[in-house]
Amino acid sequence: MDSLFSQFLFLLLSSSLFLLNANANTERELGFTVDLIHRDSPESPFYHPVEEAPFQRVRNAILRSLNRTVHFGSVDLSKTPIQTDILSEQGEYLMKFSLGTPPLPIMAIADTGSDLIWTQCEPCMDCYPQEAPLFDPKNSSTYKNVSCESRQCKTLKRTTCSDDGRCRYSVSYGDRSRSYGNVALDTLTLGSADQRPVPLRNIAFGCGHDNSGTFNKKGSGIVGLGGGSLSLVSQIRDSIRGKFSYCLVPLSSESGRTSKMNFGSNAVVSGSGVVSTPIVKKNPETFYFLTLEAISVGDKKLRFPGSNFGTDEGNIIIDSGTTLTTLPSTFHSEIVSAVAAAVKGERVDSPIRSVLNLCYRASSDVRVPPITVHFKGADVNLKPMNYFVQVSDDVVCFAFAANDRFAIYGNLAQTNFLVGYDAVSQKVSFKNADCAKM
Structure with missing residues (x-):
């Protein structure tokens, strides 16, 4: 058992930072690889410099996992809500990307159990504290508000219409966290370690002007990776031919090796x-x-x-x-x-x-x-x-x-x-x- 537990497994997709290494193979299909960094890694913004034994991180992960059931517990299985409830303070993992033109770096909670992408935006009527600058749609030449008659707006279950016809979304979570703002389109860019970023144009997301709850100040919102039509995976489905994969590395205090997430041709x-x-x-x-x-x-x-x-x-x-x-x-x-x-x-x-x-x-x-x-x-x-x-x-x-x-x-x-x-x-x-x- 010594060899077994010397290389312990942890909640590898529990608040992990995606470092993207994107490489487009063809114009029709994207193939790129993502590094997944555990929330307890020295490279994670959640890293605590105080030394923790591996078992302590395991126990923390198990307790976070209990809270995760709040997410599933709030789902009505008789309906098809696009925004599913998650416990946002845990976040499962973070994703580093850029939004807008010129691109603004953003780090947001990524979640395979939800769909809507959203980030905190200016002007912010009521936002939770975050360390990074807020996304300002006025500074992006590719930002477009979505109308109430659009497919994206009709896909969402909790929307209202502004006086000028803009689609507004409302999302609430199992721990009473929430986000409210405009549904919009913009360019989402996956950064690349080899300086070859992958721009994804006209990605639907929520520009949150009123957000509160137990979010960490390191994150700026949520990126949904679920199976619903407005998740990031679904929105780029044709480009990646519906394929993504991951390989979760057992993390120990000695190794610090990163896990991998692949998209498209790299994900076969x-x-x-x-x-x-x-x-x-x-x-x-x-x-x-x-x-x-x-x-x-x-x-x-x-x-x-x-x-x-x-x-x-x-x-x-x-x-x-x-x-x-x-x-x-x-x-x-x-x-x-x-x-x-x-x-x-x-x-x-x-x-x-x-x-x-x-x-x-x-x-x-x-x-x-x-x-x-x-x-x-x-x-x-x-x-x-x-x-x-x-x-x-x-x-x-x-x-x-x-x-x-x-x-x-x-x-x-x-x-x-x-x-x-x-x-x-x-x-x-x-x-x-x-x-x-x-």
Whole structure:
């Protein structure tokens, strides 16, 4: 277990900074790669210089993951809201880009669980404090307000119309944070380490003039990367042919290696060992629904009975912003019992009993069973680092949690896998990888 926990996995898409290395391959299709930097990395604006042990960052990530369920908890599954509720103070990760002409650098929370792109704008009637200059639409020659009759305005669910016909949006979040402003079009530029920026013209976004809540002053807004029509991924879908992927590096205090997110031709997941499962289209369209059929613990295969998302197709969400994999409590208890029966080691009380309750002394000779997640058409063989985490100096815990409302395949289970999304073929692919070497 020493080697396992010397290279710990963390909430890699929890408030991470995107450093973009864009490279357009053709005029019709963009292919570029993004560095993902964990919020606890020295390169992150959230970095605390005070030395923290790896397990302390794991516990912080787990607590942030609990708040993440506020986001899912506010979604009405009987409707198709484009703006989904997220806990904005956590943010999951940050993205560095530029907006307008000339381009103004902006760093905003990026979220695979929401769609609308918005940033704080001048004139600001009521804004939360931010360190960077506010975006001023008067300074951009390519800025255009969107009319109430536009497709973009009609796509949004919470809009009003100004006296002069401009579309105004309103977004509220699970923690009572909010943003209000004008829907507009402008050029969004993805910066490039090799000085080859990728300008994306006429990107719809919200120019927020009234924003409040638990946002961090390092961020200037939110970039939605979900499946809805106004997310960044959807707006550039044709250019990237609906493809993006990421590879999450286990982060330790020693390594500091960055993760990668790829778009377009760079995002194709292929070669030996690739397994793929269908994306199930259902409401809300923001989320990426998959079908979980069973989970095997050693030789014991336990059938998944379903969740509030459904008993059959599309019964679980894959989410890069949630730390833990969460399962309905009855099924979770079956998994925990099977794991407990197979683990060899000294069992101890959990330091965070309300979240993880199957824990062992890390200093003992802990031996864990193999676990396989059986998605429809894709058997994903997890490594011990995907389902056991160190939560204190000498305690490791099983990292699946109970949640009767939402089944979520979290990012700990995705660490050291190349995970590819194809919105055209409607599938998610997994490939075992050493992400630090990619």
